[in-house]
Amino acid sequence: MSDHYATLGIEQTATNDEITSAYRRLAMRHHPDKNPEDIVGATERFQKIQLAYEILSEEYKRRRYDASLATSNDPQEHMFGSRARTPGAGLYTFDDELFWAFFGFRPQPSGWDPRFEGRRAWDEAVQRERERERERERERQEKIRKERERQDQLEREKAMRAEARRKAEQAEKRAAEVSRSSRFRQESLDQQTRWQKAGATTEEQKASTCLHSEFCEKIPQRKKFKCDVCRAKRGMVAFKCPYCHKNLCQLCVTHYKAERTGTFK
Ligand SMILES: [Zn+2]
Ligand SMILES: [Zn+2]
Incomplete structure (x- = not known):
């Protein structure tokens, strides 16, 4: 069992405030989001810190934990340790023992399973990381789609301008032809008139x-x-x-x- 006091860097006599402030300071420093270069290591440390705080910040859990420390760290355990070697001994507080005395069964320790707690924090960190990865991928795809759209739009505008230019040129050409043929007709008439006036026949x-x-x-x-x-x-x-x-x-x-x-x- 890891030493939750050592994890939070505090004395076993620490007050609730000291526990909370140590937890906040360490959680901030070891949060996986703050350690992108070492997400796995940070997640492990962060989980340990969370577990330590989870246990030490709740009075009955802390008491149970302290009790387990007292028995397993007690050097006399080996000499007089029949109680310490009883399975589950030290996990239960005095209150729990009273409960047992009255009701004949031990209360289920509610919601306290270090493996489950660690697993959950890890799964959540992995889940968050996957979600961020998906989000980044979505953003990338969106960017590519927008760029493609912009290119298409540019192409369309270019084609439209070329078409308009072609039409304008055609119209100009037609106008020039019309004007040329009408000028030729006029010139031809002028010449016929000139010949008539001059009486030119041969x-x-x-x-x-x-x-x-x-x-x-x-x-x-x-x-x-x-x-x-x-x-x-x-x-x-x-x-x-x-x-x-x-x-x-x-x-x-x-x-x-x-x-x-x-x-x-
Ligand atoms: Zn001539
Ligand atoms: Zn000449």
Whole structure:
């Protein structure tokens, strides 16, 4: 049997207050929660302290314990010890003996089983540790789930932005096409009007009164070609007019553009 007084570091004559304060001080120091680097050792010490306090803080338990100390530590036990060697001797107090004398059976020591007490504290400590472990795991999973959700949300937003950009580009492109085809229609009408006013009917007349087009077809040349309009030999790209079908050089394209829009005059 362990020495509960030594466990709490107090004299056998200690008062209830001394017992309580020693218990509080030691329980605080050896609590498993305060000793994460040595949970098993701390739990063992903590249980011992709890058991010691459990027994010494309750008067009848303490008396019974003191009685057991008195008999088992008594050096005379071996000489006169028939009583001490009786099984259960020392576990019962004088009150218990009186009870027995009156009722013919010994009272059951209520709730006092050191093995049970130790086991319970240990099981509870293990249970708490498992619960904390589960809690940490839950928190970890929750964190992972949130991070995944955040990533998904970012992906969705990114996709939505890309889709919006694509749509905007498409609309812009369509608008540009519409504007291009309407400008081409307008330019074509202007040229027809010009020819009517000039009374141009033959190919030659039409070519000489043509102001050509913004929408010439670019035709790459293998060598420098001769411009049908200015007769100069230059450029590697010919611009074919959609109205008079002449091949223009870049300079003539620029010149006629200015003439069409009136910025040249
Ligand atoms: Zn032309
Ligand atoms: Zn030219």
